[in-house]
Amino acid sequence: MKKEINQITKEWNRANPDKLHINPEEFNELLTRRFFVIPSFEIYGGVAGLYDYGPPACAIKANILDLWRRHFVNEENMLEVDCSSLTPETVFVASGHVQRFADWMVKDVVTNDCFRADKLVGEFIDTELEENSELTQEKTEEYALVKKKIDDYDGKGLDELIQKYGIKSPTTGNELSASYPFNLMFSTPIGPTGKLKGYLRPETAQGIFVNFKRLLEYNGKQMPFASAQIGQAFRNEISPRSGLLRVREFTLAEIEHFLNPDVDEHPKLDTISSIRVPFFSRENQTQGLNPVDLTIAEAMEKGWLTNKTHAYYIARVKLFMDECGVLPTAIRFRQHLANEMAHYARDCWDCELLTSYGWIEVVGIANRSCFDLENHSKYSKNELVAYESFETPTVEEFVAVEPVKQKIGKILKGDVEPVMTYLNSLTDQERLDLQKQLDETGKISFRVESIDKTIELTKDLIAFPKREKKILGRNYTPGVIEPSFGIGRIIYCLLEHSYWVRPKQEHEKEEDKIQRAVLSLPPAIAPYKVALLPIKADQDQIVKKLQQSLARYGISHRVDAGNQNIGKKYARADDIGIPFAITIDDNSVTAGTVTIRERDSCEQVIVPISDLITVLNDLIDRIKLWEDIKQAYPEQKQTASDKVGKKQVK
């Protein structure tokens, strides 16, 4: 069944490659009705860009974060930290966010409604291209060019476009103000005086950077290493749209992998080099080509991936998304064009998923180079560096200052220190010149400004010989590879990817469509693993016993004990993505068996209660597939309860 859906999706994608084909109204109805996600403060009319997760989405989120921790943090022994959201201004001055984390905004001059200038121009062009049938070839090309380069315009450029095209406020038709930068960070004073300016972090990364020294220490001073953080981030979007995809408060899971920028290696590279990834390189984008499936090794060979750790994480992200259950045809890794990179990034690849809104970035995998640590070193006056021991120490020649200590002290007395400081401040060449003078004339004379004296020294008092020193290592500022996961976006995309509607059966009414929705989430991600469905009211004792043993083995479940028919109960398990439904019927009492129904195929088998936990654990951990279970246990024959169930399905 899942296969078929993938086939259908493939066809949809072929017909409309820029959108995932789902019915957005029916899909959103499901999200609201089953309390996956609703606008925050709904009873007060809601607030744009803020959403609450109800029980099923909250459980999915916990499962994704659990998987993330196992896949990344545990696998790579990352150092997980948990830092403040409230942040004093000085940190974001150092990181550049106070100066540069802004969008260009214009206001309706009458109502003061606010708009993003670049979005207004983009929407104007889209409408023109779609609706204006009298456009000249020249104008069409101009529009296309402007749209493509929209990220390159500054405020003045955007103002000129707004003037030129006569763009007005989209809600009222009023004139628009000149555009000005609007910083996207929420600000709030910290403490009672109101004097300490603070912000809510727009990313969790800075908490890791400012703790770099502590982390390096904790790691026994060993490089490279990665630190990770899961936490809330906040961005005061100007006009949030696209539902869950552009919100003002969201959960990020970020990794900062610190490495020596001069050493390009990763010990596990060979474990992922044959992983296939759909790459959409800068080259392909600018030449109008499609993404291509290449192995990591091939992409490195082509020069698309230039850093081995960067390449490693792209593969690991791909494997993670596969485990989450994304549609294999609806994922790609797109390289940022030069004009769209954040102010700190050297190179960046986005993992994008196809949705009904188009391709959406869910993970950004950026090479932040040494930008952050260098800036925090500068602003905090704390050296955030690591030490590198050279494998073979290098030898360096230098010109030493070698006074004859006993003698020179007697002659210079209190002036020894300033004189030595002066001589030590000279360059090697200047010292060589002094030695030459000593050799030729037997003495030197020089002026020491700090004590306002001219000093004369003879060659029995001082010498400037050539010497060698061993250099054992050096301090360096680590570079950073940062995979940054938008958890809310991943959840939303997974819901779209796993959503489908069972084909209508002859006896079913079109209106019952709502009851045929299914979320084919993988067991690891599904909000509950099992639905417990007693058919009769007097099965309380068995249900309680099953609940206890499911709880003991950590198998999350929902009981649906109402007196509705079994078909309705299956539907209610399917549409929140519960992979396995356990039906408790008369046989459960007489023969000690239950039936297990698989969500996607609707197939059922009869299993002794004594085997149930093992079978479920095997299915959930994917130790066994449904096919294996079907072969090991008898299929459920037609019974009354079964018939009702089958009505729902193919």
Added chain:
Amino acid sequence: MKKEINQITKEWNRANPDKLHINPEEFNELLTRRFFVIPSFEIYGGVAGLYDYGPPACAIKANILDLWRRHFVNEENMLEVDCSSLTPETVFVASGHVQRFADWMVKDVVTNDCFRADKLVGEFIDTELEENSELTQEKTEEYALVKKKIDDYDGKGLDELIQKYGIKSPTTGNELSASYPFNLMFSTPIGPTGKLKGYLRPETAQGIFVNFKRLLEYNGKQMPFASAQIGQAFRNEISPRSGLLRVREFTLAEIEHFLNPDVDEHPKLDTISSIRVPFFSRENQTQGLNPVDLTIAEAMEKGWLTNKTHAYYIARVKLFMDECGVLPTAIRFRQHLANEMAHYARDCWDCELLTSYGWIEVVGIANRSCFDLENHSKYSKNELVAYESFETPTVEEFVAVEPVKQKIGKILKGDVEPVMTYLNSLTDQERLDLQKQLDETGKISFRVESIDKTIELTKDLIAFPKREKKILGRNYTPGVIEPSFGIGRIIYCLLEHSYWVRPKQEHEKEEDKIQRAVLSLPPAIAPYKVALLPIKADQDQIVKKLQQSLARYGISHRVDAGNQNIGKKYARADDIGIPFAITIDDNSVTAGTVTIRERDSCEQVIVPISDLITVLNDLIDRIKLWEDIKQAYPEQKQTASDKVGKKQVK
């Protein structure tokens, strides 16, 4: 060993019952050195009241939250949600936080430094009582009384005390301003216009209350039920002190249990009624008595606990704290005095833990009654109610309005509706009077203001007979029992409770004390379950294999592969609370065995690598105790590596 420590602690507590006896400097040195907790933005000088968790504390936090989810959410099938921190003002107007979530603040009139007025008075009194040897009996009693009632004073009262006692700024000695209320919520505008006033939530509870209707719907309209939320909360404390115990950003785990306030029952009460809890009732506090150990049943009998669900949660919190590993002698449940309850609470019991700062609230278990749902109903104009079906419908008599429809229509024509509306608006008595008039005169006449007409009707057109109606149920506003957990405080207290220093051995130097610190955290809470300690550098292959199988079975671990001696490595595992250390030695290669060392006793056994995972899982899940393992496997005999280890311990 743990038992001994408990014994020692008991003696400390007896000597100084208001404080846990640890050396705060050595303890804080450990927290910083091993990167449990450090001030946020340390390299920029830090910000008061903000802290970052490093890797071990972050892992402990994840373990506590995991245990919390299993103990509360899964066990009671709670509906977990995940709501916004950013909240529009209207929500906190309804909840009363805008008006009442404030402390009285005074300012130094010269420097503008801010202080909490009640804390200043309290500190002044403490100093007087401790240092002023000339206090009269009368004055001493006055001070004690003021201190006891400090929560009762409003701004005016506090100002009078400050005047009377001549209290000045503690930092400069300058005069203080009059006190004024300072709201503790962080405010930030939401959206670009700056017009929508918002706050960061000071508790997560409101997110649950505003979603009550959705939650009830999700629960199939069944009452009672509980919803839960884990998330960040923010309070702009005036002058945060006490380190980790009073902070500006913290993680709360909150449960809102909705119930019918007229039905006092809990289905699982009998499972917890014999649990013993150290109760410190309001009665005991005002009478100067000590807390007493009672069972839940006994406390209910005494009338201390007046609601069964409230009683149930107190017991469940006690069991949770036991699982977390608090010292049994350092926990109590204290009832709030009437003057210290939050504005929404009807009754409240705090779970308090003893620390070096004194007794600290870590969980508040409040009866919020119907306060929040009633207020959100009122302010949002959405009825937040549940429906109760009566077991036996009640019968109610009423006076009906029964027109003879066909006839009256012909006579009144377009006036039928307003006339019926008027008659339906009358009271039963007024209708009875009309019927009396009909019986006596055969007709009635009345004025209908809405159509400005006097209407006359004869008795063949209408009647007002007595009828009965069945009342099947009613709407009601649910009450709320709220257990609210300060996760950061629990972590801090557990660290203090589990901290001890091994007694010095003869051959050890006093300065090495730092190396003898131990955290006796239970395995479920410990940041890592296992330390992998290879003794020689060439054991990479075995270590890698062990790591892989530990990872596969989800057993978190740290490898300590440096070339320091084994004693140092044990010390480094002990002081972050790792319960089991696996030593890999020559026998690991030749005989396929490793040694397992237990942290608290330092005892070691030799275990075949093939048994290792089973043994560890049994120990971690407490299926087997260390005593069992010691009997099943040979003790480690004196070897070189062992000797070094033993030097560290008793």
